[in-house]
Amino acid sequence: MKILAISGSLRKGSFNTQLLKTVAEFVDQDTSIEVFDLADVPLYNGDLDGDTKPAPVQALLEAIASADGLLIATPEYNYSVPGVLKNAIDWASRPAFKSVICGKPTGVMSSSMSTIGGARAQVHLRDVLLATLTPVYLAPDFALASAHTAFDENGRLVDEGTRNFLQKYMTGYTQWVANQKG
Ligand SMILES: Cc1cc2nc3c(=O)[nH]c(=O)nc-3n(C[C@H](O)[C@H](O)[C@H](O)COP(=O)(O)O)c2cc1C
Numbered sequence: 202m203k204i205l206a207i208s209g210s211l212r213k214g215s216f217n218t219q220l221l222k223t224v225a226e227f228v229d230q231d232t233s234i235e236v237f238d239l240a241d242v243p244l245y246n247g248d249l250d251g252d253t254k255p256a257p258v259q260a261l262l263e264a265i266a267s268a269d270g271l272l273i274a275t276p277e278y279n280y281s282v283p284g285v286l287k288n289a290i291d292w293a294s295r296p297a298f299k300s301v302i303c304g305k306p307t308g309v310m311s312s313s314m315s316t317i318g319g320a321r322a323q324v325h326l327r328d329v330l331l332a333t334l335t336p337v338y339l340a341p342d343f344a345l346a347s348a349h350t351a352f353d354e355n356g357r358l359v360d361e362g363t364r365n366f367l368q369k370y371m372t373g374y375t376q377w378v379a380n381q382k383g
Contacts, residue, residue, distance in 0.1 A: 205268035209275035209286030216348035217274035270378035277322035318344030
C-alpha cells in the first residue's frame with residue numbers, strides 16, 4: 202500500500218514533518234510512506250491551472266493520484282490550517298468533484314506546542330476536505346500536544362502512551378484505506 206504524507210509546515214525542524222517521518226515505524230512492511238514537500242508549490246492561480254501546470258503542482262497531483270491514501274499532518278496557525286496546506290489542497294481540488302483528491306482516503310493528524318495539539322486546525326481541515334469530497338478517517342483522531350517535548354534527539358517519539366495511541370491510529374487508518382480499495 203502506498204501512502205502519500207503531506208506536512209502543513211515547511212519548517213526544517215517541523216514537528217508535523219517529524220511526525221510523518223515517524224509513522225513508518227507504525228505500519229506493516231508492505232506499506233510505504235512518502236513525505237511530499239510542498240515548498241515549491243506556487244500560490245494557486247487559475248491562470249496557471251490549465252492543461253500544463255507548474256511542475257511542482259503536476260508532481261503533487263501525480264503523487265496524490267498514484268497513492269492509495271493520503272496522510273496529512275497539520276500545525277495550527279491562528280486556530281486554523283496554514284495557508285501552505287490550504288493552497289496545496291486548493292490545487293489538488295480541481296477540477297471540482299473530479300479531482301485527484303476526490304474520493305482519496307485521507308488521514309488527518311495535527312501537532313502543536315499547545316496542550317490541545319492543533320485540534321482546532323484539524324476541525325477546519327476536515328471541513329475543507331468535505332468540500333473536496335475527500336473521505337476522512339474518522340476515529341480515533343491523533344493530535345500531538347506539547348510537540349516540542351515529544352521527540353528525542355533522534356526524532357523518536359518518547360512517550361509510550363503516545364506511541365501506543367499512534368500505533369492504534371495507524372493500524373485503524375491503514376485498515377480503513379485497504380477497505381476503501383475494496
Ligand atoms: C502564524 C502562526 C500562528 C500560530 N497559531 C497557533 C495557534 O493558533 N495554535 C497553536 O497551538 N499554535 C499556533 N502556532 C504555533 C505552532 O503550532 C507551532 O509553531 C508548531 O510547532 C508549528 O508546527 P511545525 O512544528 O510543524 O512547524 C502558530 C505559529 C505560527 C507561525
